[in-house]
Amino acid sequence: MNKRVLGVIDATTYHEGLKELMIHRSLAAIPFAGRYRLIDFVLSNMVNANIESVAIFPKFQYRSLMDHLGSGKDWDLNRKRDGLFFFPSSIIEGIRRGIGSFSHFAANMDYFQRSKQEYALITNCFTVSNMDFKPVLDKHIQTGCDITEIYHLGKSMQMYLVKTAFLIDLIQTREKTGYTCMSDVVTDIYHTYRICRYDYHGYAAMIDSIESYFAASMELLTPEVWNKLFQKDHPIFTKVKDEPPTRYLRGASVHHSIIANGCQIEGVVENSIISRAVKIGRGAVVKNSIIMQKSQIGDHCVLDSVIIDKDVRIETGTVMTGSRTSPYVIRKGTGQGALMNI
Incomplete structure (x- = not known):
């Protein structure tokens, strides 16, 4: 997937139910499992799928997120070509419930237009999973869909795979169509696009409240869940800190x-x-x-x-x-x- 897919992580989401943990940090930077941050999971999944160009689009309290990710070295994304990119938002907009603000993307259109990857994978920053994105791309190509939306247990994971050229067109025509983000497109009953569904059957937890954060954390203490999330051949990477044993x-x-x-x-x-x-x-x-x-x-x-x-x-x-x-x-x-x- 390295020369075919562009990784796009929306880190602008604000969940009111997590405000106690988001006063000094963004949602993407909330600690999880003792040594990780929430963004580590989707970012590691992209890296494990050989995606070499990943753009982070943050908005709220993103200093700790940038400090955590740095140059992307711990994810092997500190590269001369492609690598890890940050595009903070300065746009003031109303409540948007979907992932991937087209206005935010439009402010950084050069990134998309200069990319050589044929496809773009747009995801949220708050899903804890160990997902292989390669089968998603295979199905997307085989079906010839305009948009492939990833689901888990019958619920959208707010992750979308599209052709980069198609994404650019959605961004450029947003004022004409009224679409503000990807969910606007897939939920519009009048759209003329072919939208497909990919069902992910592995472990996944979407963190959107203190209750879901606490429940997902406690689930980690179950060996079955831990082994599904942390796999030797599909590792979850994080910032390395040299500290002595406990x-x-x-x-x-x-x-x-x-x-x-x-x-x-x-x-x-x-x-x-x-x-x-x-x-x-x-x-x-x-x-x-x-x-x-x-x-x-x-x-x-x-x-x-x-x-x-x-x-x-x-x-x-x-x-x-x-x-x-x-x-x-x-x-x-x-x-x-x-x-x-x-």
Whole structure:
């Protein structure tokens, strides 16, 4: 697919249900599985399909996203030809529910017109999956469709494969047709295009709320789901950080959890996901929770069904309890004390 397909990732989506995790970052940059970001999955899927030119179209709070992806080196996209491109949006527009703003694309039309790839794959940034895009291209070519839309369990994944020339035409005629994005095209009952459906049968989770984020994270603790998502012959890449192994001190107990590098654990961790460089104090108990990078959990704290964002400090003796259907969220860089028990 390397000389045939252009990768286009829409990173402009804002989900109101994830606002607690999107105050300081874009949706694409939300941490997941202890050491990844949401965008890592679709980007890695493109790289594994030998796509060598990928354009990221961000809009909100994209500094952390650019810091994470850098030049694309960790995805083998730091190239003299093609590679990884960023096209931030300066366009102010109303609510748009679909993926792939044609106005945003139009502001960067040179990228599409100069590309030599015959096809363009347009995706969202918030689907966690390990998908092989090669069969999608094969079916698209065989059927001769104008648009191939990818589905999972009967629901659109908001991923589309089209010819690049066709995409350029949609962008250039947007004012005449009234189409603002790809979903406008496929849902228009009066369109004259041939639209096909590709059904993906592997594991996939679309993250659009705190509840779906928490549920997908907890699913990772199931070996069956983990093995479907993380495959040796189809790896998920992320930014490499050289950190020491985690230290388990006297009194530490870890069960059914994912622990990233660089942590220091003295307490009890059960059924949880612990990101890099987290410190869990003596006698602390962390259950059914997600603790993000560099957060510190004080001695004798009790956390159950909570999401702790990055750089949070939980003071000694603090008790916080949420539920699987409504996890309690602590914002990035804040602190919680024993007098603020939940």
